[in-house]
Amino acid sequence: MPAIERMTITMPVELAETLRKTVAGGEYASTSEVVREALREWTRRRDVERQDLEALRAAIRTGLGSGSGLPADQVFAELRARYAAKS
Template sequence: MPAVERLTITMPAEMAEILRQTVAGGEYASASEVVREALRDWVRNRDTERRDLEALRAAIRTGLDSGPGIPADQVFAELRARYAVKS
């Protein structure tokens, strides 16, 4: 079993009450279990956000490396001209 370290945490009274009710309801055996699961979820979310951010940065790099861009006004003007309805 990994080393265990004892920590003291401070939280708003409302959160402490939710934690106590969760343990009292039998969903978890202890407040420590609740906090450990919350931290595991936080780590997973943080890792997902980091991966998403890196994917976005890679997409931006790919776009920048693909060559010069075309001004949006020019693109839309060309599209309007191409698909203009002839009356």
């Protein structure tokens, strides 16, 4: 079992009441359990966001390294012409 460290946290009254109600309702054994689960979820979400950001950065690097681009006006003109031809 990992080492346990006791911490004191401060939160708005509304959140504290939600924690107490959740424990009183039997969903969790303690407020600490609720906070631990919330922190695990926050950590997972943050890791996913970091991975997404790195993937975006890699895509940008790939795009920048792929050669010169086309002017946006040219691209949009070609798209408009394509869609106009389909109508």
